[in-house]
Amino acid sequence: MSQSDTRTRAAIELPVYMRRNEFEPVPELAALRDGPRVARVRTAFGIDVWAVTxxxxVRTVLSDATTFSNTLGLARMAMMDDLSDEERARMRAGNLLAFDPPEHTRLRRMLTPEFTIRRMRRLEPRIREIVxxxxxxxxxxxxxxDLVADFALPVPSLVICELLGVPYADRDAFQRRTGLLLDMSLPMAERRRVGLESREYMATLVTRAQADxxxxLLGMLVREHGDDLSFDELAGIASLLLVAGHETTSNMLGLGTLALLRHPDQLAIVRDDPAAVEPAVEELLRWLSIVHSGTMKTTTVDTEIGGVAxxxxxxxMCALPAANRDPASxxxxxxxxxxxxAIGHLAFGHGIHHCLGAPLARMEMRIAFPALLRRFPTLAEVPGAAAFRSFHVVYGMARMEVTW
Structure with a gap:
């Protein structure tokens, strides 16, 4: 756990796959990978799972949705234990990560055309303006x-708000809710309450989009797929894209900038060579692995992983930081x-649940990193002012003061 975490949670013990020493996964995680390979660990949800490292x-697990079920995995989360079947169905509706084929295929097919590289390139001029x-x-x-508050968070937030049709004036409220929803140190009841609040907010946007x-993107879904998607599915899709669209990219921008500042030779390459930016983004994705794990999956048959029954x-559960630093790969x-x-990294997942928004995230980072470093060529961190967020589903910075 980072020593610079901004809050004290003495009663919380982070799972081994979430523990970091700033940029580095803890040695215990590497020892698990290089030793037993697959082992039982206690998760932040309070249940024991098989950690694949x-x-x-990890590629094998993520490639096989038949043997390793997302639908069953999410249904068993402690957060949903005391909900009725109807309440569970409403909370899961539209969340691509909560389904296997064919339901997952049906939902993703409607969204994929909007997230192609070609479509994302249309957004490039506007992203450059925002940056x-x-x-x-x-x-x-x-x-x-504070690079987090002034740059890393607002840039992707504004991009995803414009893409989805979410009022940017609402950003403080939805960012607060997202932060609470992803904070694993909070009680399950509190996180579920926030999740329901988020759903209610997205429902108001769906109602507005259906009327006009x-x-x-939300308007497109209503126009082109309004007969195929239920109200709850529209709200669920919008909720997932809103959270994923700003939370992951913002933490990559903050943490990635700090990583470059602490590796000035690497920073100079990204700042000075336009051809180096694309591979640099891939390496930062691999090296930082800000998403600790893939979604929880439940085995549908007796199986074997790495020789373990x-x-x-x-x-x-797939431990992505361990896999992305596997010396065998x-x-x-x-x-x-x-x-x-390293294009073969797993930072965006793999298989049918590979991150839908990867082309957008890559474009934002390819634009934002060099623009920041060229605008402020003397950019430097304020010593002792970096605060890491250890207890969140998405690892990153709570605060990062810089000067120039």
Whole structure:
């Protein structure tokens, strides 16, 4: 656990796959990967699961939705234990991560055309405007600046708000809810309450879109798939995209910038060589692995992973930081090397649940990192002011003061 976490949670013990020493997964996680390979661990949900840690094994699990079920995995989460079947169905509706084929296939097919690389390129001029506008504000205000609050969080938030049709004026409220929803140290009842609040908010946006569908993604879904998607499914899709669309990219921008500042030779490459930016983004994704684990999965049959027998009905979890630093899959995995661009990483997952928004996230990072570093060539962290968020589903920075 990072020593700079901003809150004390003495009663909480982080699962081994969530523990970090700043950028580094704890040695116990590497020992699990390099030793038993697959082992029982206690999760943040308070249940014991099989942790899969090697790159090859994680790819196998993520590739096989028949043996490793997302639908059954989510249904067994402690957060949903005391809900009725109807309440569970409403909470899961539209959440692609909560389903296996064919239901997953049906939902994803409607969204995939909007997240192709070609479609994302249409957004590039607007993303550049958003990045430049926030850099202008930072420059006008002057140092020091909290890079999280002033740049890393608002840029992807504004992008996803415009893409979905979410009022940007509501960002403080939905960012607060997202932060609480992903904070594993909070009681389950509190996180579930926030989840229901989020659903209610998205329901108001769906109602508005159904009455007057705009040119945004939510409006498109209403116009083109309004007869195929229920009200709850529309709200669930919008909720998932809103949370995933700003939370992951914002933490990559904050944590990635700090990583580059602490590796000035790597920073210079990203700042000075436009051709180096794309592979640098891939290496940062691999090296940081901000999503601790894939979604929980339940085995549908007796199976085996890495020579370990896993009974039918057990829960399996993939430890992505361990897999992305597996020496069997990449040379010298502990070293940050932005020139290698490890495309085979698992930061966006793998298989049918590979992150739908990966093209958008990559574009935002390819634009934002060099723009920031070129605008402020003397950018530096304020010593002792970096605060890491250890207890969240998505690892990152709570605060990061910089000067120039």
């Amino acid at each position: 090697r790159h090859e094994d 430049d506008e926030h850099l202008d504000v930072m420059a006008a205000k002057g140092p020091p600046s 569908p705009g040119e945004d 896993i009974p039918k009905g057990d829960t399996v 990449i040379d010298d995995p502990e070293r940050l090397d932005v020139t290698r661009g």
